[in-house]
């Protein structure tokens with residue numbers, strides 16, 4: 040059945056990885072071209088499977104960002120290992136609905152095993168409660184909902200019965216450089232700006248402890264603190280050993296957004312950044328980032344499984360009966376029908392092993408340090424962060440009196456256009472900077488060298504453009 044179709048996918052995949060390192064990383068056609076190559080009328084009569092698939096391949100090809108390339112350093116994306124891709128295919132082939140035990144006993148049992156492995160890898164207590172969902176956004180949303188409900192219950196409010204209307208006033212304390220998904224999670228859970236207290240952070244984006252103390256002293260009622268393991272710009276970590284005891288003293292819930300940074304727990308070399316984190320109440324971590332599994336794969340962890348369970352007390356009548364004995368994957372996440380993400384994690388973790396995960400983390404971090412050292416040697420380049428993990432933030436100062444923000448934007452554009460490496464810009468402390476995130480399992484020192492050459496060439500190119508325009512202005 041459809042043998043040719045599937046064989047085509049296999050050969051397309053092999054070809055893709057063979058060519059990956061030699062094709063430009065970024066988009067190679069204009070957006071208009073791309074739109075017109077994809078644009079088509081909805082066919083009336085269905086097309087032959089191979090034709091439909093080939094149309095897909097040919098029309099999206101030029102619009103792909105090849106973040107699988109080891110010189111893709113944008114955002115915190117990471118690649119996918121072949122094992123994770125293959126397991127992801129089979130997950131689709133098997134078409135399991137990982138909703139409840141009855142819809143896929145295999146998916147249910149594997150989630151239990153993977154949950155234990157993840158807790159073991161992250162050196163978290165094994166009785167914690169784990170849910171598998173799409174990503175850190177949904178993990179933050181889930182954890183904060185559980186937190187809200189538990190904190191309201193603690194303050195005598197039955198949210199199950201009363202909902203939010205008329206509930207006690209709420210305080211959510213977040214670092215001013217927390218991830219945007221924390222803010223959207225708070226909005227989606229029915230709270231607003233007035234409920235959010237933004238705590239100032241230091242020059243690396245870490246929560247300022249004195250400001251936190253002040254805010255906590257002014258808070259009464261249900262309180263949640265969102266701390267961060269791994270800032271998307273600097274890679275820095277909040278001081279958990281100070282924040283968590285402080286929160287406990289005030290009876291507050293502590294949630295840790297560790298979308299990528301929590302993986303630092305897998306390395307003895309970086310463990311010091313995340314000590315004390317095990318005393319928090321909930322955690323977010325992504326697998327599709329640093330663990331290099333395919334999208335989408337996020338994980339939410341909650342200390343108290345009774346609180347976690349109460350996220351969704353209502354079961355669908357048609358779904359299998361919940362039993363204490365077996366895991367219903369959808370009980371722990373907002374989704375109902377859901378992908379069997381555990382399959383990919385299971386295969387990926389078997390393939391990598393404890394050492395493999397640790398190696399990805401340590402290799403990325405040491406290459407980030409290498410980046411910082413080489414960048415500092417380039418004229419007018421300043422590394423803006425303490426490179427404690429895998430993130431490098433830098434900015435090029437210009438000698439001419441051009442606008443430094445557009446200078447950096449333009450340099451970044453040259454890098455992306457050249458296509459040898461992909462780096463993005465970010466806004467850091469009010470200014471445009473460039474950001475390198477090393478999170479791909481394949482990245483090597485040679486990739487760093489190549490990228491540095493591309494950065495150097497792009498700076499020179501931009502300087503030349505500026506000098507030429509100065510010359511033109513002078514002669515005009």
Ligand SMILES: *Cc1c(COP(=O)(O)O)cnc(C)c1O
Pocket residue numbers: 115173174175176177218220268269270271296297298299325337
């Ligand atoms: C990436 C990231 C998120 C959002 O993760 P998604 O998987 O895109 O939902 C949240 N917090 C931090 C710290 C991140 O790095």
